[in-house]
Amino acid sequence: MRPRRPILTTLLIASLVTTLACNLGSASPSTGEAQPTSDPAQPAPPTPEPAAGLCDNALYPVRQGAAWTYQSTGSPSGDFSYTDTITEVRADGFTLSTQFTGLTRTQEWICETGGLKALQMGGAGAAASVSTQGTTAEFTTSDVTGISLPREITPGMQWQYSLTMTGVTAMPGDQNAQSSGTFNLTMQEMGKETVSVPAGTFEAVKFQAASLIQLTADFQGVQVPVTMNGSSLVWYAPGVGFIKSVENSDFGGTPYTSTTELQTYGIP
Template sequence: MKTNKIFSMFVMGILSLSMLGCIPTPPVEATVVPVVVESTPTTEVPAGNSSGACANPYLPVIVGATWGYKVTGPVSDTFTRTILSVEPNSFTDQDVFGTGVTRQSKWNCDNGNLTALNPASGVSSSVNTENVTIDFQTTEFSGITLPATINPGDTWSQSATLEGVQTITGIEVPTKNQFTVNCTAIGIETITVEAGTFDAMRFDCPITMNITITMNDSPIQTDLAINSMNWHAQDIGLIKTTTTGTGFDSTIELVSYSIPLSP
């Protein structure tokens, strides 16, 4: 029973790193209590367009840009996403969840094509909370996370292998995750969320994952298949994501945002 609980925690931890570009699902701790989400006033600041290699119409890459989201599903939560730093060919973002979890990741940029979990960035991503530390390196990689231009009917994909160690309450467990995300742009749709009503590009992304963790010198493997629908608005970013899959049905919605003008 204890092994099954720990295994579920590890799966959710690695899942959160696999879906940075499409489904920012938080890792789940053993003692997580659902958070009551209170309404957060929308902060509508004139959006600034990022420039250089990281300029993407569907994700303003500007230092200090913040987005507030609420998560509904098996575990309700809130999180704030912030662009921490921007370099000529990369940027770093951070998610801080209401449950105390912090996730940080470095993205690479190439003519507006944005890629999470790129091995060139060193440590690909990390998750930290009171009793959990997760650090992963991308050992194999191909594709992009968010293209520079998206038109209805466009397709793109990203595949990667993440390897590293998850430490939960002092237990170190080697973990490997191989995943593939295949996205198809559907078209512009009008989406209403707590932050307002937006005309947003919808793209659907089936995700397949093969996760292996080693406990007591024995590998434990599981396969997951998850479907996500994502809506991104120009000059704003992610508006809404819905995911479906066994035990992973959830919705993420924008409740507030603040995007500084690009310097």
């Protein structure tokens, strides 16, 4: 008996919502939560000097052991928290570990003369594992083009980042749905703002992000197209990293707004 299309679409979206959130956040110990190292009631710590080399980025400090904990609310997959930790730094790249409750994902980055580039989608499938019982989605990526976060950003600057992804959605009853598609992201600098989040108050750079995920899932011969458009505002604080995003998206005619905020952070 073939599954109803709305059910499969909903399960895929549960995964994509966090995939999108983590990618917007990623410029977005590997099995332990970050410990609070900042207190909103205390003065903000001085901005650390960035490390020299290709990974030097004023808006995203690439330091081994740096950790950021976030809380996301309002998405169709439910509210959740996660911790990003830089577990390894190399001359030409670094490894970012994203930990959800009982689940960890790793993401490799490379450092180029133009800036930082993620080679995988951040946290792919993690929200589905946490919020959709019995359903897990795993994606692998290829054909990565563009840049995630430029080394130098000028007022009004715009840039693109895109990749191809393939994956499997494991559904209840030992059934799998093969899926493939593309992820495209366009970012633009929108000026500076003072932003307050649980981790503190920061002078931040504001960006507007437009994203598009297009997937086709094949389940028992049924081709199910999934398209997800998103428009977000994203804030990065110099010397701190990603601190907040507000995402407005629409799938299947149902709009939603989700907010992700930095809760605590520690940068060696």
